Amino acid sequence: MTDQTADAPRIARTRHALRRRSLTVAASEKLTPHMIRLTLQGADLHDFTSTAPDDHMKLILQGDGDSPQMRDYTPRRFSASELVVDVVDHPGGPAADWARDAAVGDSITIGGPRGSQRIEGDIAHWLLIGDETALPAIGRWIEELPDGARVTSIVGVPDATDEQTLDTAADWQAHWLHRPLKQATDPAPYLAALDAMTVPPRTFVWVAAEAQVARAIRTHLLDNGHDKQWIKASGYWVAGQADASDKAIGD
Ligand SMILES: Cc1cc2nc3c(=O)[nH]c(=O)nc-3n(C[C@H](O)[C@H](O)[C@H](O)COP(=O)(O)OP(=O)(O)OC[C@H]3O[C@@H](n4cnc5c(N)ncnc54)[C@H](O)[C@@H]3O)c2cc1C
Known part of the structure; x- marks a missing residue:
């Protein structure tokens, strides 16, 4: 491997207005055996932005308890009306469980990306x-x-x-x-x-x-x-x- 100390890359940080968005599941597919692809839609996406491929947002899951559960997910693809999220199907997690059971018309709140x-x-x-x-x-x-x-x-x-x-x-x-x-x-x-x-x-x-x-x-x-x-x-x-x-x- 190589040593490359000169001219190191820099990380350009951008902040985004942090807000929650209420979305609806528009499609759910098993992309591959261990990956669930969800397409979310909603008017709240009109000003959604994500400018780096490793951005993350929160899926905010309203469970049976008092406080919601939040988990990090990558905006895989987005437009002003649609957001695609790919969720790994692994056992024993509320986010994976939610994604596995998600049906067209279900509601979900997201937060971020904050930057x-x-x-x-x-x-x-x-x-x-x-x-x-x-x-x-x-x-x-x-x-x-x-x-x-x-x-x-x-x-x-x-x-x-x-x-x-x-x-x-x-x-x-x-x-x-x-x-x-x-x-x-x-x-x-x-x-x-x-x-x-x-x-x-x-x-x-x-x-x-x-x-x-x-x-x-x-x-x-x-x-x-x-x-x-x-x-x-x-x-x-x-x-x-x-x-x-x-x-x-x-x-
Ligand atoms: C910046 C960022 C971006 C991310 N983007 C994505 C994404 O786009 N898609 C995606 O699927 N995940 C993504 N993740 C990972 C995801 O946030 C975690 O896997 C999360 O723990 C899943 O939540 P859960 O409710 O399903 O499980 P949790 O309740 O958090 O965990 C329950 C149990 O499952 C285990 N577990 C968690 N994840 C896995 C896994 N993948 N395989 C096996 N066991 C696991 C935990 O160790 C724990 O024992 C991202 C994480 C970060 C930090």
Whole structure:
């Protein structure tokens, strides 16, 4: 791997007006065996914005208890009238349970995104690494990259039926890693995939996965000489803990 301390990329932060929006489920489909795609609609979307592919918003779930449950999800695609969310179908979580049962006409409130972080700089190659929960951001990222951009993805999914096809103008190399959802906490397949590739100079690496996995991938990159300013790593969920994440893994 390469050392690339000069001209590190910068993160351009934008704040958005924080508001809640009341939406309705307009469509629900099983995109792949472990991914539920929900299309949400509502007049409240007229001023919805999301300017970075790894933005997140809250799904606000009104359960039986007094206080609602909130979980983070990526705006996979949006317009002034429609918002697409891809939800991993995993056992034992209120957000996944809600998505599995969601029917056309159901109501849902969302909050945010409260801000966006765009990575800017002289980036020759993007390396996007993650598990199923990162796939909405990775998919959006790859689709939004322009002609001439180079991007490699390393994504862990249960098997080939959970792989996704993406439309992109960019030069995209996909590496799909197959392992059961129960092994989503094992970093070994990602580290082996990294060891098998040459990371070109001026590669920005974005990582999102279960927190221990994301941390192990970041450490492995650092141990192999990748500069920390060229890495952004997040724990999108924490094994064994509800409503948990580590959005900015650092030293
Ligand atoms: C910035 C950001 C963006 C995200 N975007 C998306 C997205 O677009 N789509 C998406 O599906 N997820 C996304 N996630 C991850 C999602 O927020 C978590 O998976 C969340 O915990 C799911 O809530 P839940 O109510 O289903 O489960 P919780 O109630 O939070 O957790 C219940 C149990 O399930 C476990 N668990 C949580 N997630 C998983 C999983 N994926 N696989 C296996 N076990 C799990 C927990 O460890 C816990 O033991 C994102 C997270 C962040 C921080």
